[in-house]
Amino acid sequence: MFLINDHTDETMTPCSLRAPRLPVTRRAILSAALAAPFLTLPRAEAAETLNVTAYDGFVPPEFQKQFEAETGVTVRIRPAASQAPELTLLTAERDHPITDICTVVGTRLHQFVDNGIIEPIDVARLKNWNRLNPVYANAEWTRVNGAVMGVPLVTAADVLVYDTREVKPAPDSWFTIFDPKYKGRATYDIEDFLLCVMLAQGADPTFMSYLKEPAAAATAVNAARDLLIRNKSQVVRFFDEGSELQQLLTGGDAVIAQTYASTPARLILAGLPFRRVVPKEGTLAFVYTFAIVKGAPNRDGAYRFLDAMLGTPGIGAALTRSAGYAACFVDAGQGLSESEAAAYGLPADAVERIRFPRFEGQALSSSLIDKAVQDVKAG
Amino acid sequence: MKSWRHFFFLAMPILWVAGLHVGPLVAMARISLTDVYPGPPGANPAFSLDAYAAFLRQPGFQLSLLRTLVLAAVTTLAALILAYPLAYHVALHVAPNRRLRRLGLLAAPFWTSEVLRMFALQLLLSNRGALNTTLQWLGLTSAPRLLLYGAGAVLAGIVYTVFLSMLLPLYAALDSFPKELAEAAALDGAGPWRRLWHITLPLTSRGVASGVVLTFLAALGVFAAPALLGGPGVPVFATTIADLFAAASGRWPQGAAFGFIALAVGSTVAGLLALAVSRIARGMSSP
Amino acid sequence: MTRRRVLALAYWSVLAAFALPLALLAVTSLANGDLVGFPLGPLSLRWYRIALADPDYRHAFALSVILALGSGALAVFAGSWIGLAAASLNHRWAELALMAGALLPLVTPGIIHAVALRIAIQIIGIEPGAGAILLGHAIHATPYAAIMVRARRASLPQEQIEAARVFGAGPFAVMAYVVLPWLKPALIGAAGLAALTSFDDFIRSFFLGGYDPTLPVLIFGRLRSGLTAEINAVSTLVLIVMGVACALAARGSARLREADQVGDW
Numbered sequence: 001m002f003l004i005n006d007h008t009d010e011t012m013t014p015c016s017l018r019a020p021r022l023p024v025t026r027r028a029i030l031s032a033a034l035a036a037p038f039l040t041l042p043r044a045e046a047a048e049t050l051n052v053t054a055y056d057g058f059v060p061p062e063f064q065k066q067f068e069a070e071t072g073v074t075v076r077i078r079p080a081a082s083q084a085p086e087l088t089l090l091t092a093e094r095d096h097p098i099t100d101i102c103t104v105v106g107t108r109l110h111q112f113v114d115n116g117i118i119e120p121i122d123v124a125r126l127k128n129w130n131r132l133n134p135v136y137a138n139a140e141w142t143r144v145n146g147a148v149m150g151v152p153l154v155t156a157a158d159v160l161v162y163d164t165r166e167v168k169p170a171p172d173s174w175f176t177i178f179d180p181k182y183k184g185r186a187t188y189d190i191e192d193f194l195l196c197v198m199l200a201q202g203a204d205p206t207f208m209s210y211l212k213e214p215a216a217a218a219t220a221v222n223a224a225r226d227l228l229i230r231n232k233s234q235v236v237r238f239f240d241e242g243s244e245l246q247q248l249l250t251g252g253d254a255v256i257a258q259t260y261a262s263t264p265a266r267l268i269l270a271g272l273p274f275r276r277v278v279p280k281e282g283t284l285a286f287v288y289t290f291a292i293v294k295g296a297p298n299r300d301g302a303y304r305f306l307d308a309m310l311g312t313p314g315i316g317a318a319l320t321r322s323a324g325y326a327a328c329f330v331d332a333g334q335g336l337s338e339s340e341a342a343a344y345g346l347p348a349d350a351v352e353r354i355r356f357p358r359f360e361g362q363a364l365s366s367s368l369i370d371k372a373v374q375d376v377k378a379g
Numbered sequence: 380m381k382s383w384r385h386f387f388f389l390a391m392p393i394l395w396v397a398g399l400h401v402g403p404l405v406a407m408a409r410i411s412l413t414d415v416y417p418g419p420p421g422a423n424p425a426f427s428l429d430a431y432a433a434f435l436r437q438p439g440f441q442l443s444l445l446r447t448l449v450l451a452a453v454t455t456l457a458a459l460i461l462a463y464p465l466a467y468h469v470a471l472h473v474a475p476n477r478r479l480r481r482l483g484l485l486a487a488p489f490w491t492s493e494v495l496r497m498f499a500l501q502l503l504l505s506n507r508g509a510l511n512t513t514l515q516w517l518g519l520t521s522a523p524r525l526l527l528y529g530a531g532a533v534l535a536g537i538v539y540t541v542f543l544s545m546l547l548p549l550y551a552a553l554d555s556f557p558k559e560l561a562e563a564a565a566l567d568g569a570g571p572w573r574r575l576w577h578i579t580l581p582l583t584s585r586g587v588a589s590g591v592v593l594t595f596l597a598a599l600g601v602f603a604a605p606a607l608l609g610g611p612g613v614p615v616f617a618t619t620i621a622d623l624f625a626a627a628s629g630r631w632p633q634g635a636a637f638g639f640i641a642l643a644v645g646s647t648v649a650g651l652l653a654l655a656v657s658r659i660a661r662g663m664s665s666p
Numbered sequence: 667m668t669r670r671r672v673l674a675l676a677y678w679s680v681l682a683a684f685a686l687p688l689a690l691l692a693v694t695s696l697a698n699g700d701l702v703g704f705p706l707g708p709l710s711l712r713w714y715r716i717a718l719a720d721p722d723y724r725h726a727f728a729l730s731v732i733l734a735l736g737s738g739a740l741a742v743f744a745g746s747w748i749g750l751a752a753a754s755l756n757h758r759w760a761e762l763a764l765m766a767g768a769l770l771p772l773v774t775p776g777i778i779h780a781v782a783l784r785i786a787i788q789i790i791g792i793e794p795g796a797g798a799i800l801l802g803h804a805i806h807a808t809p810y811a812a813i814m815v816r817a818r819r820a821s822l823p824q825e826q827i828e829a830a831r832v833f834g835a836g837p838f839a840v841m842a843y844v845v846l847p848w849l850k851p852a853l854i855g856a857a858g859l860a861a862l863t864s865f866d867d868f869i870r871s872f873f874l875g876g877y878d879p880t881l882p883v884l885i886f887g888r889l890r891s892g893l894t895a896e897i898n899a900v901s902t903l904v905l906i907v908m909g910v911a912c913a914l915a916a917r918g919s920a921r922l923r924e925a926d927q928v929g930d931w
Contacts, residue, residue, distance in 0.1 A: 051877055056887050076877040078889020084625030088777075089873055090419045094782045098794065098876060116420040184525075224846035235611045237528045244607060246892040247498060251505030252523065262891050270701050324891050370630075374622070377614050378439035384837065385754065392748040396767035399805050403786035404770065407778055465680060468673035479916045481677070482858075488684045489862050491691070491901050492882050498893055499687030502694060502702070509690055512704055534906045539684070543862065547855035548814055554851045556821070571669060585817040593813060596772045620775050638778035646766065646773045 043107050050301040053078045053086060057322035058153060058288070063315060067308050067346045073281050073301050082241065083108045090293065101294040101305065104150050106142070106286035110362035113144055118291040120147035125303045128310035136287060137326040140355045150289025151306050154325035155352060157285035157346060158196050159276040160323040161264040166255040174200040174279045177256060178231045187248055188258040190373045192284070195365075196258060197224040199355065200281040207361030217364055217371045225372040230379040237318070249274065261285070262324025278346060282353035287328065411635035430636035440619060444641065447616040448648055450605075451598035452531075454537045455652070458545040458594050459587070461538065466546055467579075470553035480548060486543055489558055493540050497607040500536055501527065528610040536604030544593040550585020584660030588653045595652055599645050616641055628629075684711035695898035702893045713899035722884060723900055727907075729796065730865050730881040737803035738861035742853055744804065745811020745860075750845070752812070753819040765816065772809040779806070780873040787874065802870040807860035811853075818852035819845070873898065 050073050052059060065074050080086040083105050090102060094117065104112050112118045123129050129137060136142065136152040143149070160171055167182065174196050177186045196204040204210065204221035210217035236254050239245045242261030248254040249267060264276035291311075292302050309315060316327035317335030324333060326344045333341050346354075357365075410416050413424035418623070434440050441491050469481045479643070488496065503509050506523035514520045526532065569577075580587070603616045620641065623634035694702045698710040717723055733736040748768045755761040771779055783802045784794070792798050822845065829842045846853075875883060881904070885897055 056890050061619070078875070078877050079879055079884060079892040080511070081886050082625075084621075085872060088624050088781060089784070092781055093794070093874065094417070094420065095787070096788060114419055115417050232611055239611050241890055243498075243892045245887050246701070247501050247703070250507070251501055251700060252507035253505050253525075253527065266701070266892055270699055272701070374439065377611075378442070388754065389751050392751040392764065392768075393742075395744055396764060396770075398746065399801075400767050400770040400808075403779075403782040404774065406785045406789075438792040461680065464673055468670075468677050472670050479854075480913070483680055483912045483916060485677075485684065486858065486862065487905065487909055487912075488688055490865065491688060492866055492885060494868075494886070494889065495691065495897070495901050496687060498702075499691045502690040502704075505685050507704055509704065533854055539687075542684075543859060544810070547859055548817070550817060551814060551851040551855045552821075555818075555848075562746070574850050585820055589813045589817040592769075593772070593810065596769075599773075600776050602776070611917075617775055621777050624777055624781070630802060635778060638775045641775055642770075642773045642778075646769065649769075649773070 007266055048298065048301060049074045049076055050074065050298050050305055051076050051078065051098060051100045052305075053080050053090070053099050053105050054290075055080055055288070055323065057324065058103060058319070060315070060318035060322045063309060063312055063318060066312070067305060071304060071308075072376075073304070075305070083111075087111055087115070087117070091115050096294045097293050098297065099293045099379075100298045100302045101290050102293055104289050104291040106289070107151060107357050107362070109144070109359055110366070112291065113149065113359075114363075116294060118149060119294040119296075119308075120144075120149060121151060121292060122303075123148055126151070126307045126310060128307050131310045131331075133328055133330050133332065139356065141272040141358050142287060142289070144359050151290035152287045152289050152328040153312070153322050154319055154327050155285055155287045156260040156262075156325050157278065157350075158258060158260045158283045159264060159278055160256065161249070161267070161274055161276045163249065163252075164273045164275055170275070170282050171256065171277065174258070174281055176279075177258060178227070178234055180234075182256050183234055184236055185253070185255045186257065187236055187239055187245065187254045189240065189260070190228070190238055190258060190376050191369060194221065194224045194228065194372055194376075195257045195284055195370055196279075196281075197227055199284065200229075200279070205284055205365075206355060206358045207365040208358050210364060211361065214364060217368055220335055221368045221372050225375055228376045232376070232379065260266055265324060268343045278350035278353060280353075283350075283356060284357065285354045286357055288323075288325065321368065406637045408639065411632050411639055413632050416631040418551040427632070430632035431640070433633050434637060434640055439613070440637070443613050443619050444616045444644065445601060446613055448644070450537070450615065451595050452542065452648075452652070454534055454598045455545070455591055455595045457534065458538050458542055458603075459549075459591065461540065461588070462545040462549050463587075466549035466553050470550055471558075478505045478554075482546075488539075489543055493601075493603045494607070496539060497536055500532070500608060502537065502541040504532065518657060527608055532608040533605050536608040537598050537601050538606070540601050540604055541594050541597040544597045545590045548586050548590035548593060549583070552583040552590075578664070581664035584656055587660070588656040591656055592649045592653050595649050596645060599641070669705050686900075691898045691903040692905075695895045695902055697895050698882035700896075702898060703729060713895045714903065717818065717896055717899045717903060722879075723881070726879055726881040726884040727904060730880060731851075733800055733871075733880060734802060734861040734865040736865045737800050738857050740800070740804035741860040742811045742857045745808040745856060746815045746849065746853065748808065748812040749815030750819060750849055752816050768812040769809045771806050776869040779861065780869045783870065784873045793876065794874055796878060798874040798876075799871050799880065800876045803864040803867060804860075804869070806870060807856075807863055810859045810863075811856035814852040814856045815849055818849050822848045 052075060054077050058078060059075065059077055064077075067073070068075055078090075078099070079102060086102065087108065090097075090099065090112075093099070094115070102112075102118070104118065127248060132152060136155070160174070160176065162171055164170075166185075167176075171179075174193075177188060177193075178181075198205045198220055201220070201223055203223070207217055210220070236248065239248065239257075242259065242263045245254070245257055245259055245261060245263045246266065249257065249263070250272065251325075265272060267274040268276070290306060292299060294307075296302055310329075312318075313331070314335050316329040316332040319325075319327045320332070320336060320340070324344075326346070333345065336344070411427065412426055414427035414429060416424050418424055465485065469478055475483050491499075501508065504526040505511070506525065510526065511520070511523040515523070556579070560582070561574050564574050564578055600617050601615075602617050602621070606618060609615075616637070620634050620637050623630045623637060694704075694706065695713055696709045696711065697706050698708040698712065745768070748764065752761045752764045752768070754916050755764065774782070780802070783798075783805070787798045787801075788793065792801070826844050826848070827840055830840050834841065866882060867880075868886055871880040871885075879887070881900075885900065888894070890899060
């Protein structure tokens, strides 16, 4: 018999009397003991819960506490970071929905509608509907076949953000991204920048004028796409989320960017030398809404929640501070300091240059734009 | 199968693998064979191979997969070269009661999420990051040097993500291979490199093979490093698949189909790598 | 021995290289302002105070730890059984088929696997939530255990099993007193990998979870608008807590080992 000594600290006999030790036991006990103090007691199941899938900050914490205290409903929030995973998740649970309210971005409305995820809002049940700025409350572009599909909360517009130390003179056109001075130091969100470039090239980014001739739409998209591909060396790298852009700008890797995210406002309010501008060619804006999920387990609670949100005084400022965007309420600017208002809002002449996406044009735009994004990434 | 006992011993693994590993993928496979999904509720998606054909039609997708395979392979090699000496040191040089602690120290960074570690690398390497700031403060450079957004940064980022799946199998193998053979060879006059090459490496080859397979597969699926540290070039395949699920037009079938293509190709290459390791080991053990 | 010193230097250098980015996360979390970057500006501990006071973070952390331990244990249990079963098969193709099936979750791209599991639990009838996440993490980590145990089992000299049989050990005794102790390094490695991948996992936790987010899901949601000093503070706190826990566990394990060896024969 050839006994092999495999451990330098213990001798292995063929019939070891040492009982086998489970390697995880001690570690498990100690770690669990350490975690125990951190365990809050299991949340007592309230009589009524409301499940909201929301972006970070879209339910201001003070409002949530107030609502819970006044109605006794427990508001549970599931964090979502972007539309794609949220849409995928809600589609996967489409047959057994556990969500009452979800966040829908105007540009993705058609997907939520086509997949049968959300249902129309019965505006009559929202007594405080008139607290919304009429621009958003009555807009054509928030409706599908006349039905309102979500309660507008905040609005975001594409802007140019730039580092005033490096970018001179102040830019006023989308094409500044392609200025050779900033080669390798520019960045943008491909999907949205394609639309901005289309606008700057004189095309229609809402696709409404191409509904009768899809070929013209393809031409317009390709023109924008080819411009991006030709100038790909301008880009340091592409980004998807505001957090990536924020680090690119603060880290000094990018000096000029197109974005709709709250990044410019955050940088400006932090006192960093950045500025945002709406280029002369105009821009696109869209609205983030709270929509009610089809088959929501607590539809009544959802309406109460939305109505309460609309009716809370100062909700506009609270939303702006926690979500980082301008609010859609009548009193949106009230309660914000002058610097906050400047950072989050837009000057009046810029507002005139804004275009909003249209539901009817989205099906056409999404298939063309998706392909174009792929081409830009690969090209 | 030798006996009833053996049968029951095999039953649970087979049930687990069939039910929990293969089972969930059947639904995905069905989706990949439809023409559009998700459709409006109640619609019946039709059978279609178009999703798979889309991969063959567009060289861009094939390029993305190829690039990802190469990147994963290079990362695996780099991780192997980096991890083997460390595993060797902890397994053979460090006192037994300190080994777990040394391993634990190396594993500690992995308690932070992958995305945050990549942001941390950005904090280190960006134009106004720690490294550039220090170099300029020391007077070694006058302007920030671009260190990120190239292949090197992505490679470093992926290694930083998957390192443990190479280190732990290697450690397990090195901790417990029969060292007497090496000691005997030393007594016979073999130098340390010969001992390493002809004895230690071949005897730990199964551990190396499992480390290579696990790391390669992990590297194939890594998201954050290429996304946050990579330049504007061709995206990795994991990103391509995620983009298809994220697409504004229902492209789940393509996403699922590409996923299965990645699965087939990835596992084939992983298997080939494991085979290569064992062949090389066999070659090394005969001086 | 110089070779030993060189390797020790390599170890500590790599450790330093791994720790450096984390040190930066910790340092930037001491900034008074919200943003993360250099130069730092005035320092303060306020983000740590805010993070510790936030019940969401504590709850998510506890949930992540419990899921890591639970799914790790389940994964090691299932994966080891699969690895040993594969080792016991006589036909090469049968073994290959079983191992290929075992590796499936690892080869499957993350989002595909997560969505597939989400659809699957609806069919099985499991509610989305902690239980589903535990199962999902365990399935994901099973391949680690399977592959490491299979590799380790292959190196067990047959003579040891023969010797045990000669002494009269039945199959259970052989398993308990020969095979399992031999597997220990693989079991530890697999448990470590499984627990870590579970703790870090985002995609499966997101799709299988209900309204109780794990820590990565929570952080990811907060990360959307920007990396903040608060997130860095949370990460640093997690590192500190896990480091202390592991150090205590390692010391406890070493003590028990020493105690055991006193009674060795």
